[in-house]
Amino acid sequence: MKQFLSFVVKEAKHIVRDKRTMLILFGMPVVLMLLFGFAITTDVKNVRTVIVTSQMDHQTRQAVDRLASSEYFDVIATVPTPQEAELLIRHQQADLAVIFGHDFGSKHTGIQLMVDGADPNMAQQWTSYAQGVISNSQHLSPISQKLLYNPQMKSAYNFVPAIMGMLLMLICAMMTSISVVREKEKGTMEVLLVSPVRPLMVIIAKAVPYLVLAFAILVVILLMARYVLGVPLAGSLLWIIVVSVIYILLALSLGLLISNVAQTQLVALLMSAMVLLMPVVMLSGMLFPVESMPVVLQWLSAIVPPRYYISAMRKLMIMGVGIREVAHEVSVLSGMTAVLLFIALKKFNVRLE
Numbered sequence: 001m002k003q004f005l006s007f008v009v010k011e012a013k014h015i016v017r018d019k020r021t022m023l024i025l026f027g028m029p030v031v032l033m034l035l036f037g038f039a040i041t042t043d044v045k046n047v048r049t050v051i052v053t054s055q056m057d058h059q060t061r062q063a064v065d066r067l068a069s070s071e072y073f074d075v076i077a078t079v080p081t082p083q084e085a086e087l088l089i090r091h092q093q094a095d096l097a098v099i100f101g102h103d104f105g106s107k108h109t110g111i112q113l114m115v116d117g118a119d120p121n122m123a124q125q126w127t128s129y130a131q132g133v134i135s136n137s138q139h140l141s142p143i144s145q146k147l148l149y150n151p152q153m154k155s156a157y158n159f160v161p162a163i164m165g166m167l168l169m170l171i172c173a174m175m176t177s178i179s180v181v182r183e184k185e186k187g188t189m190e191v192l193l194v195s196p197v198r199p200l201m202v203i204i205a206k207a208v209p210y211l212v213l214a215f216a217i218l219v220v221i222l223l224m225a226r227y228v229l230g231v232p233l234a235g236s237l238l239w240i241i242v243v244s245v246i247y248i249l250l251a252l253s254l255g256l257l258i259s260n261v262a263q264t265q266l267v268a269l270l271m272s273a274m275v276l277l278m279p280v281v282m283l284s285g286m287l288f289p290v291e292s293m294p295v296v297l298q299w300l301s302a303i304v305p306p307r308y309y310i311s312a313m314r315k316l317m318i319m320g321v322g323i324r325e326v327a328h329e330v331s332v333l334s335g336m337t338a339v340l341l342f343i344a345l346k347k348f349n350v351r352l353e
Contacts (some may be wrong), residue, residue, distance in 0.1 A: 003025045007205035015209055025175070029167050029217050033224045036159040044072045044129050050307035051078040052099040060100050067098065072129045080116065089116050091129070095128050098134070128245030149318050156229045161313035162286035164221050169251045169280055170245070172214050174272040179206050181268045207252050214248045217314035227229050234320030243316065243326065246333050247309045260347045280306045308332045
């Protein structure tokens with residue numbers, strides 16, 4: 001046991017001494033959390049709006065004032081014809097035009113929305129928000145709606161669990177694979193394998209520090225999510241940690257499997273990027289709903305582990321459900337962990353022979 005602990009301490013010291021590795025391990029999560037939390041957002045705010053009307057009666061003025069006073073729209077101009085509004089949108093000087101008909105003041109009808117559709121998702125959101133604001137400015141009873149779990153419609157609620165899934169997978173798998181391959185390049189792996197400690201225990205000892213670091217990164221992400229981005233931790237913190245630990249073990253197993261195939265650190269990095277980065281971003285549901293993908297890509301996404309972790313974290317953190325509601329995700333992640341760990345250790349034994 002002392003020899004095993006000495007290997008763990010040796011690997012931990014090696015990681016701590018490498019300033020570039022520490023910068024990647026803790027700098028990248030902080031930067032990406034701030035980037036996705038504040039800079040990359042789908043929140044509707046300050047939409048540049050043009051008002052099209054030939055007469056500014058009381059009802060029209062009331063609707064325009066309500067648009068201007070909301071945090072969603074910024075009325076930048078009033079023009080008499082739709083052609084002028086379209087010209088402003090084409091020149092990228094406006095995002096949305098609200099066209100009021102001649103009979104709007106008397107019949108409360110005759111409104112047309114002209115929107116920049118280059119980004120269909122944002123265009124749909126702008127249209128929905130504008131319709132809601134204008135309908136509330138009339139004497140008609142507005143449609144009552146209740147948004148569950150995310151009443152402010154903050155994009156951080158959606159991005160934070162996705163960032164957790166991406167970071168933990170990339171950091172754990174990539175760093176573990178590089179750690180083992182580094183020993184191969186330096187020619188020290190043979191020295192470690194002939195030590196009194198069993199070869200598999202050597203590999204496990206090299207993975208333990210990354211498990212601890214991944215847990216520390218998880219704590220940093222959760223603290224930033226709660227106190228910097230304002231994302232709630234509605235569910236049980238214990239189950240969030242338990243599911244995350246299972247996912248971290250899965251990532252470490254995948255990193256060990258990559259290290260068995262790669263012979264150099266560059267190859268390990270390239271394999272990690274090809275096998276992990278693109279599938280995590282495109283097929284995990286991080287940016288695009290899995291249900292909206294073609295059937296073939298939905299089948300491919302079924303073998304992408306972050307898909308299940310992100311889904312579980314969204315349910316636990318945002319919806320506040322119990323462990324029973326994420327039993328499917330947990331069982332899939334556990335099964336994947338067992339399979340990957342078995343294959344990785346089996347291939348490692350074969351290489352030793």
